[in-house]
Amino acid sequence: MSTPDEPQIPHKELGHIPGAEPSSRMDVWWWLVALVVGITALLLFAWPDPFMNIFKFVQDGIVITITVTLVSFLLVLVVGMVGGLGRLSTNRAVHIISTLYVELVRGVPLLVQLIIWYFAVPVMLQYLGKAWAIPALEGFQADPVVMAIIGLVFCYGAYMSEIYRAGIQSIPKGQMEAARSLGMTYFQSMRHVVLPQAVRVILPPIGNEFIALLKDSSLVSVVAVADLTRRGREYASIHFDPIEVWMLVALLYLIMTLFSARVVNWIEKKTKFER
Amino acid sequence: MAEPIISIRGVHKYFGRVHALRGLDLDIDRGEVVVIVGPSGSGKSTLLRCINRLETYDKGKIVVDDIPLDSARNINAVRREVGMVFQSFNLFSHLTVLDNLMLAQRVVRKRPPAEARQTALELLEKVGIPDKSDAKPAQLSGGQQQRVAIARALAMNPKVMLFDEPTSALDPEMIKEVLEVMLALAAEGMTMAVVSHEMGFTRAAAKRVIFMDDGQIIEQAPPDVLFNSPHHERTRQFLGKILSH
Numbered sequence: 001m002s003t004p005d006e007p008q009i010p011h012k013e014l015g016h017i018p019g020a021e022p023s024s025r026m027d028v029w030w031w032l033v034a035l036v037v038g039i040t041a042l043l044l045f046a047w048p049d050p051f052m053n054i055f056k057f058v059q060d061g062i063v064i065t066i067t068v069t070l071v072s073f074l075l076v077l078v079v080g081m082v083g084g085l086g087r088l089s090t091n092r093a094v095h096i097i098s099t100l101y102v103e104l105v106r107g108v109p110l111l112v113q114l115i116i117w118y119f120a121v122p123v124m125l126q127y128l129g130k131a132w133a134i135p136a137l138e139g140f141q142a143d144p145v146v147m148a149i150i151g152l153v154f155c156y157g158a159y160m161s162e163i164y165r166a167g168i169q170s171i172p173k174g175q176m177e178a179a180r181s182l183g184m185t186y187f188q189s190m191r192h193v194v195l196p197q198a199v200r201v202i203l204p205p206i207g208n209e210f211i212a213l214l215k216d217s218s219l220v221s222v223v224a225v226a227d228l229t230r231r232g233r234e235y236a237s238i239h240f241d242p243i244e245v246w247m248l249v250a251l252l253y254l255i256m257t258l259f260s261a262r263v264v265n266w267i268e269k270k271t272k273f274e275r
Numbered sequence: 276m277a278e279p280i281i282s283i284r285g286v287h288k289y290f291g292r293v294h295a296l297r298g299l300d301l302d303i304d305r306g307e308v309v310v311i312v313g314p315s316g317s318g319k320s321t322l323l324r325c326i327n328r329l330e331t332y333d334k335g336k337i338v339v340d341d342i343p344l345d346s347a348r349n350i351n352a353v354r355r356e357v358g359m360v361f362q363s364f365n366l367f368s369h370l371t372v373l374d375n376l377m378l379a380q381r382v383v384r385k386r387p388p389a390e391a392r393q394t395a396l397e398l399l400e401k402v403g404i405p406d407k408s409d410a411k412p413a414q415l416s417g418g419q420q421q422r423v424a425i426a427r428a429l430a431m432n433p434k435v436m437l438f439d440e441p442t443s444a445l446d447p448e449m450i451k452e453v454l455e456v457m458l459a460l461a462a463e464g465m466t467m468a469v470v471s472h473e474m475g476f477t478r479a480a481a482k483r484v485i486f487m488d489d490g491q492i493i494e495q496a497p498p499d500v501l502f503n504s505p506h507h508e509r510t511r512q513f514l515g516k517i518l519s520h
Contacts, residue, residue, distance in 0.1 A: 174365035175365060177329055178359075178361065179367070179379075180329065180354065181357070181358070182355075182379035182427070182431060183354040183379060183383040184379060185351060192378055193367050196369050197367075197368065197369045
């Protein structure tokens with residue numbers, strides 16, 4: 001219900017505030033995506049040998065890269081929320097455990113962590129299985145994709161925890177107090193009042209994390225996952241044409257990251273007015 | 276005489292080394308309107324916030340409507356019956372006015388949406404802003420926001436309403452519209468504990484004024500008695516400061 005003489009939500013007025021208008025500039029950057037797609041298509045169709053051959057060879061790697069990235073990211077969103085809430089917990093044990101997790105994990109390079117998950121953890125489990133006579137553990141065989149996803153989630157979850165923590169802390173304390181004073185539990189208040197507001201604040205850094213994760217997923221090529229990077233390396237080592245292979249691989253990554261950046265940007269713009 | 280709805284016994288509160296509440300005793304009867312005054316830092320807001328346990332206390336006992344504030348379960352039970360209005364309104368800024376009024380009804384009272392909506396619309400009517408139900412809090416004036424905040428608390432059908440300096444953040448011309456809502460509420464027999472220095476409201480609605488200083492209740496009396504012939508020198512000094520203009 002609104003009275004006609006009173007201005008409703010703000011599109012018109014906000015239009016005069018620099019930076020607040022629904023920008024047409026966001027479309028401008030779509031042509032960059034189009035350009036990179038165009039160049040890639042040109043290479044593929046104008047010089048099918050070697051580019052189309054390379055593409056056909058690496059395309060299952062693209063699927064793996066996208067799958068690993070998406071699955072990891074969804075899990076990172078959950079782990080980050082748990083970690084972020086843990087960092088803010090008044091329960092000492094929970095606070096200390098989540099702080100240790102964040103501080104320790106952020107201090108070890110992702111590549112080293114991935115290697116530990118794939119090469120060290122399975123051996124450790126087998127050893128424990130032998131020591132405690134648990135046959136299921138003794139015969140443990142690591143699936144490269146599963147271990148890679150665990151490694152990515154474990155590492156990125158720590159970074160995401162800090163993003164959630166900062167986002168939740170940016171919401172005025174009075175919001176939580178008002179919710180609690182109405183009889184809502186801590187988790188109801190978080191779910192209905194604080195997190196919906198925090199998510200808007202942390203959307204840009206979350207988007208950045210997604211793109212960083214997409215790029216860092218190339219590291220899983222070291223631990224036996226046949227992603228885009230690894231398939232590229234395999235092709236290059238067979239055919240000895242590193243220039244063409246890595247040019248195309250880089251272009252394919254660029255298409256994915258630039259496209260993601262546009263999507264993130266679009267979501268940000270969309271939620272901007274709903275403050 | 277009926278049992279008091281709020282009973283506070285020997286409550287102590289420390290903020291680090293600061294002894295904010297020094298062994299407070301206070302009873303508030305059903306339907307009573309109590310106004311708490313005192314200099315800043317005297318512990319009046321802290322006392323109010325202890326009643327619905329937004330602030331923990333270190334010693335003593337508080338019982339609200341026969342429920343002792345001693346377990347998480349009881350605390351949530353008390354909060355369902357005690358509405359609170361804040362100095363800074365604290366409306367949920369991501370929700371519309373209507374959703375602000377409906378959220379706790381649905382989540383806490385488990386009311387069906389249609390019933391929650393009906394209650395919300397009636398209360399908006401009551402606080403005089405029926406036409407703002409679809410607005411976001413940021414589009415309202417301070418006075419309107421505070422009236423929505425009162426309606427939001429009332430939507431839970433509380434037995435007690437706590438007001439923590441409800442008009443301190445408002446421009447003078449908006450104070451009146453909020454006080455009118457509060458006066459109407461007092462006239463309906465709502466039990467109210469109000470931290471405020473609004474003397475007009477206090478004279479008109481309060482059954483008892485409590486003067487606090489340094490974490491203690493210095494004296495309490497009906498408004499005309501306390502304002503005209505305070506017993507203690509400290510009360511006199513304080514009243515001199517706030518009544519002189």
